[in-house]
Amino acid sequence: MAVAATSSLALGAVSSLGAVNARLSSRVENVGGEKAHLGSKFEALSLKCGAVRRSNGSFQVVAQAQAAAAAAEVAEERTNTANPVSRLKSIYLEKVVPAMKEEFKYTNSMEVPYLKKIVVNCGVGEAAQNAKSLESTIRDLSLITGQRPVTTRAKKAIAGFKLREGVPVGVYLTLRGEVMYSFLDRLMNLALPRTRDFQGVNAYSFDGKGNYTLGLPEQSVFPEIRFENIDKERGMDVCIMTTAKNDAEGQKLLSLLGMPFKDSVGGRSASSVKKKAKNMYKTGKRR
Incomplete structure (x- = not known):
């Protein structure tokens, strides 16, 4: 009777361990699936960040070019204002x-x-x-x-x-x-x-x-x-x-x-010619 009870207890422990092992295996599988899902999400997020970084980089280049052009126009305007041609x-x-x-x-x-x-x-x-x-x-x-x-x-x-x-x-x-x-x-x-x-x-x-x-x-x-x-x-x-x-x-x-x-x-101004002719007429010195 004691041997039968011991064997029944051992079988129960083995079955409970098997159930625990099965649950652990399902959890491991779930963790692996979540890891794969998170990896795909991380990869997609990395690709999106790279695209945003590249777009920001091109925008920065364009902004720098526009700022340089504006600075050149301002410098030219200041030069023209400082040295205007009359x-x-x-x-x-x-x-x-x-x-x-x-x-x-x-x-x-x-x-x-x-x-x-x-x-x-x-x-x-x-x-x-x-x-x-x-x-x-x-x-x-x-x-x-x-x-x-x-x-x-x-x-x-x-x-x-x-x-x-x-x-x-x-x-x-x-x-x-x-x-x-x-x-x-x-x-x-x-x-x-x-x-x-x-x-x-x-x-x-x-x-x-x-x-x-x-x-x-x-x-x-x-x-x-x-x-x-x-x-x-x-x-x-x-x-x-x-x-x-x-x-x-x-x-x-x-x-x-x-x-x-x-x-x-x-070769002489009209007023000076008239004035000289008038003076000559008054004095009687005609040529």
């Missing part, structure tokens, strides 16, 4: 140079005369004794030219002129480059036509080397000057320096740029 200089390059080459038979464009500099000079007069009047002169000239002038002072005392050493006697400035072209453009097209009884500038104010000098009776002809800010009318001298070899080249250069010279008759 209207008068464009006229010189496009119209004056070909016309001068055709008329004077220049073989090289570098032979064509050009504007070298413009010197503006203004005497202060009684403003030398008044600091406020001197500052007003400097302010007006700065507004007209866009550049602050330099004050010139007496080098020695002259009793006849009641002048002491070191007293301001005038202000001047030198214009070059784009500022020079801008000032000359405003002078020829805005200031000179606003001069009272203007009939043109004198064509005989050249110095023999292609440089031209003209005088303005008052500073109010420039639109930058307000009438309520003028304490006294002050004139100024404008000397236009060119690289012309003679007066004919200098006059042609300024004429093509737009300088309003008086009408010439036989």
